[in-house]
Structure formats: C-alpha cells, structure tokens
Amino acid sequence: MATLITNAYCDRKAFYDYIAENGITDANDDNVIAGVLNGVSRIIDAATRGRIFFPRVATRLFSLLRMNEDWQIRRTLKLDFDLLEVATLLNGDGVAIASSEYYLDSPNFTPYHAIVLRESSSTLWQFGLSGDSEYVISVTGVWGYHDDWASAFVSRSLLTGNMTSSVTTAGVTTGTGAIFSNGMLVRVGTEYMAVDGVSTDTLTVRRGVNGSTAAAHSTGDTLYQYMPMTAIAEATKRIGMQAYRRFGQAMSGGQVQVTAAGVVITPKDIGPMDAQLLASLASRRI
Secondary structure (H helix, E strand, C coil): CCCCCCCCCCCHHHHHHHHCECCECCHHHHHHHHHHHHHHHHHHHHHCCCCCCCCEEEEEEECCCCCCCCHHHHHEEEEEEEEEEEEEEECCCCCECCHHHEEEECCCCCCEEEEEECCCCCCCCCCCCCCCCCCCEEEEEEECCCCCHHHCEEEEEEECCCECCCCCEEEECCCCHHHCCCCCEEEECCEEEEEEEEECCEEEEECCCCCCCCCCECCCCEEEEECCCHHHHHHHHHHHHHHHHCCEEEEECCEEEECCCCCCCCHHHCCHHHHHHHHHCCCCCC
16 A cells, blocks of 8 residues: 655655666665654654644634733733634634734744734633633634745646545646645635545545545636755655665666665654754644
C-alpha cells in the first residue's frame, strides 16, 4: 500500500528534481520518499516547538481579558497560536463581531498574534451567557505559520468538470496535470485537498483536509497550489536528501536502490544552517 504524503513541506516531484542524478529516479523508492518527506516535516514542526507551516482550519477558544488594565490591553485578545486569517469571531455572549470592528496585529506581516478591537468600535469583550469568563471567546479561522500569506496560494489550473462533495478525482485543464504531484496541498474555494496521485490531467485527491469542509465545485473553478515558505521548503529538501541518501545501498545508472523499510531522521541529517533556521523560527508562545 502506498504511503500518503500529508502536509509535507515539499511534494514528491520537487524532491525528485532536487535529488535526481541526471534527472533519473527510481519509482520503487516512492514509499521511502513519502516517509522521508512526512518525517522531515514533522521533525521541523517539533524543532520549532509545535509550529506548523501549513494552513489548518480550526476553532480556538480564549478567556475574557482582565478589565483593570489600560485601553490597549482591554481591547487586545492575545492568541496562543499563529493566525493567518479569521473566518468567524464570536464574543463571549455568542454574538459575532464584524471584521470592521477589529484588526489583526500586527497588520504589516503574517502570522498574526493578537486580535484588537478598534478604537472606533463600540464593541467590548463580553462575558459568557452564564457570567463566566473562561474560554468564552471563539476564533474560527486558518492557523499556521507563513511569512507571506497573501502570496501563499498560486493559481495552477481550472477544473474541467463539476465535483460533488464526495468524489475523489478532479479533472484539470489539458496539459496542466504535469504541474501537480503527490504531496501537494491544493485549494478550490475554501476547501483544501491533498493530491495523492496524478494521471495525465486527472488528480486523485483527499477531500476536506486540514479541518476544511468538502464542498461541491463547478467546471471552471480555479485550483490553487499551496506554496510553503521558501526557507522551510528548501530545508525540507536538504534534510530529506541526507536522510534519503543514508538508505542508498548502491548507485546504478543514476538510480538509488533503497532497501530499508523504515525512515528515521537523525540529528546528523540536520546541518548547521538548517538547525539555525529552525531555532530562529521556534515558537516563543508555547
């Protein structure tokens, strides 16, 4: 059974291109490569103290702020995880707060670390309906770390047929299938899908991944590819190559023959430059 690549920071084709000798790779190694990419990506998450560098839709709860502080603190909701965008913000009393009533801090770059009620807004944080203050404010949105969220999704193709919420194949514009690869995270509308296979111009996809909801889509809808941060993607390739090469037993015609069944990432696979990068990106809020 093929190993699925899930939220890896490099897709299989990009990794092929990075490690290939004279452009030749061994398809029999695909399961090992999938294990390497999955393993390296989760090592990166752990090394950055629980940060994730892929988008995940989720609802997180927060307690009511203390009201005996100054204006900025009273209006600021500090977040415990990296926020990329807000879908719904519910006050403690369950009433939705319009996006015009707050801003995400800092507005100059992503990810965001706080939600601040505007000075012009009459909205204040509210207690729960039973008068409680603990975990009564609800933030539903996209969470994760990306230093350029506005450019994180790139238009790659169009759907060539309607999709119900349950089908697991997606037809794309003729000739664009070669763009896609196992391990890519793609988006149509607000739904995230994981690409598990490519056959000419037909993708095999897992629907509604990363907390998103599978939905119906129409012919002509745009399919976007998620682009992880460049630094993280390149680190994944470098660390992955070191781990992968340790499984190589012989080189013949540019093909790496892999005999090991498992994948173990060791400290020696992570070079000084990547160790420094991951240390610089470690979360300070966990």
